[in-house]
Amino acid sequence: MSGERESVREAVYAELARDHIQTGAEYMVMKRDARWKIVYYLGESHGELYDMLNDPGELCNLWSSPELASMKETMIKDLLVWSLRSTLAGRQQETPKPQQPMLI
Numbered sequence: 132m133s134g135e136r137e138s139v140r141e142a143v144y145a146e147l148a149r150d151h152i153q154t155g156a157e158y159m160v161m162k163r164d165a166r167w168k169i170v171y172y173l174g175e176s177h178g179e180l181y182d183m184l185n186d187p188g189e190l191c192n193l194w195s196s197p198e199l200a201s202m203k204e205t206m207i208k209d210l211l212v213w214s215l216r217s218t219l220a221g222r223q224q225e226t227p228k229p230q231q232p233m234l235i
Contacts, residue, residue: 144213160210169206180206
């Protein structure tokens with residue numbers, strides 16, 4: 132509340148399941164950072180990739196750009212790892228205080 136910024140997120144993630152209205156996809160996950168936005172539709176060959184510095188209106192989908200293929204694959208892996216960790220974290224129950232070690 133002092134007006135000082137403690138930390139800033141490097142990226143924002145979002146996920147949506149069963150979006151049959153917009154895309155028909157069963158599951159999609161998105162990552163947005165200062166430069167890029169990627170939307171991955173699980174099980175689909177298409178997706179969305181935007182350069183937010185040069186295309187803030189998201190008018191030019193770079194998903195099929197051969198020059199960005201390697202970066203896109205790295206971003207997809209990052210999305211899937213985030214999604215898996217998010218799913219696991221959501222299923223974990225709060226752990227009580229750990230048991231104290233036994234003295235031998």
